[in-house]
Amino acid sequence: MKILILAEHDDLQLSPSVHQAVTAAQFWNSPVHVLVAGNHADAVAQQAASIDGVERVVHANADHLAHPLAEDIASLLVSISEGYDVILAAHSSFSKNALPRVAAMLDIAMISDVLEIKADNTYVRSIYAGNVLTTIQSTDAVQLLTVHGSNFAAASLGGNAEIVNTEIPASFKKASWKSEVRSQSDRPALGSAKIVVSGGRSLGSAEKFEQVLSPLAYKLGAALGATRAAVDAGYAPNDIQVGQTGVVVAPELYIAVGVSGAIQHTYGMRDSKIVVAINQDPDAPIFQVADYGLVADLFDVIPELTAAIQ
Ligand SMILES: Cc1cc2nc3c(=O)[nH]c(=O)nc-3n(C[C@H](O)[C@H](O)[C@H](O)COP(=O)(O)OP(=O)(O)OC[C@H]3O[C@@H](n4cnc5c(N)ncnc54)[C@H](O)[C@@H]3O)c2cc1C
Structure with a gap:
């Protein structure tokens, strides 16, 4: 059994939520790999490799991954998904955009915003904006989920995972990144x-x-x-x-x-x-x-x- 985590980052810094996803992944007590997709995001790959509990960082480096589209992330994930029994990410706009596409391409269920992992294929998640908690079970061969970051402690540093490069599918042609406007603030994120x-x-x-x-x-x-x-x-x-x-x-x-x-x-x-x-x-x-x-x-x-x- 192997677990693959999709990492969110800005090509310089790994999102802290990846540490929480690593803790969630420990549930399966199996090797944990982290996918870092970006353009020269070598520093981010190093940061992911230093998380305790990560066995391997899969580094996908390409020009078109500088501002990755959900379509490109999804096809990349699908292209390397063989051999992984669990694919997960911290719940965010980024993962909410990419992972449902992976679910459709692999014809499996998407399990969103998991609060607690009860068993290998059984999860607690909330509905009605948190008013009702449901326990659900997925019988799919591959479990595909996002986890509610704040429900999982952040994995600490101290790891020394290997970093391997991976082949990257051709970029998606029907949409392209044009620009983005980020609000500037000296306040904390x-x-x-x-x-x-x-x-x-x-x-x-x-x-x-x-x-x-x-x-x-x-x-x-x-x-x-x-x-x-x-x-x-x-x-x-x-x-x-x-x-x-x-x-x-x-x-x-x-x-x-x-x-x-x-x-x-x-x-x-x-x-x-x-x-x-x-x-x-x-x-x-x-x-x-x-x-x-x-x-x-x-x-x-x-x-x-x-x-x-x-
Ligand atoms: C599908 C859906 C998704 C939503 N998602 C979100 C979401 O992500 N985040 C979100 O926040 N909301 C969300 N909402 C909206 C949510 O339901 C509420 O309408 C919203 O949170 C109310 O915002 P508010 O408290 O600022 O305004 P109000 O409901 O207008 O409340 C204002 C409060 O301020 C108090 N107040 C007024 N004047 C003063 C004063 N001078 N001093 C002290 N207190 C004062 C009042 O007593 C009142 O309690 C969503 C709604 C839907 C239907």
Whole structure:
């Protein structure tokens, strides 16, 4: 039995979630290989090779993998899939885009966002935005899944895996990468920040969102997050949306400011170690998942809190 992990990276840095995927893969107690597909991503291949528990890094290096399309990743995975009994990745937009295509090409089931691995082919996953947990079993010969990163501890460094190059199928011609716009910020990345300050629609405008929350985030060295309502209203950029249809975070400290606590939002932050909620409505659902709650007007208390932090 062999396990293959699809690694997410930006050609320079391996995503921390790969360490969590390696821990998930340990369940099968079998050799774990990691696929690093990119353009001269040698440093990333080295990072993957140094994760404890990884036996081999399969390095796919090609110009067209600099900004990989899901189609190219899928055909690459399928081309090397023989001999692997489990193919997995940490659950993210990247893996959600690529792995269902692999499922279709191999004619097997896609098992998404696994919270717990119960047996070789049996998994716990949530439905209805986390309101119901289901235990499912796949009888497919190859198990294809994404895992909910924050439910698995990160594998530590200390490995020394071999790195092997692999043949790469021709690039997909019907679509091509043109450009991408990345928001620039000197704040920590949302997905890996230790502290997250999130704001809701209650902030009232993009200017107030920035004016009220940024000083607090700056003082705490925190990433900024937002609810979908705040994003839809244009108060915050799409890439900081936390929740079921946004980013899933599990920081040490999550401060929810004027956030109602809808299940689609809490799905993305409920694994946070400590949750602080500030809301003027004592019945707001966010207080049900909060360790500390403050019933107050955010426009009064956030400036006070920010001033009090040295
Ligand atoms: C399929 C689907 C997917 C979704 N995915 C997501 C997702 O990924 N992430 C997400 O966040 N949402 C998601 N949503 C939307 C979600 O259901 C909620 O509508 C949204 O989270 C509400 O955002 P909010 O708390 O900012 O706004 P509101 O519901 O408007 O709540 C505002 C809160 O602020 C409080 N408040 C108002 N003024 C103040 C003040 N001055 N001081 C303190 N508190 C104040 C209010 O009491 C209220 O609790 C999704 C919905 C659907 C249907």
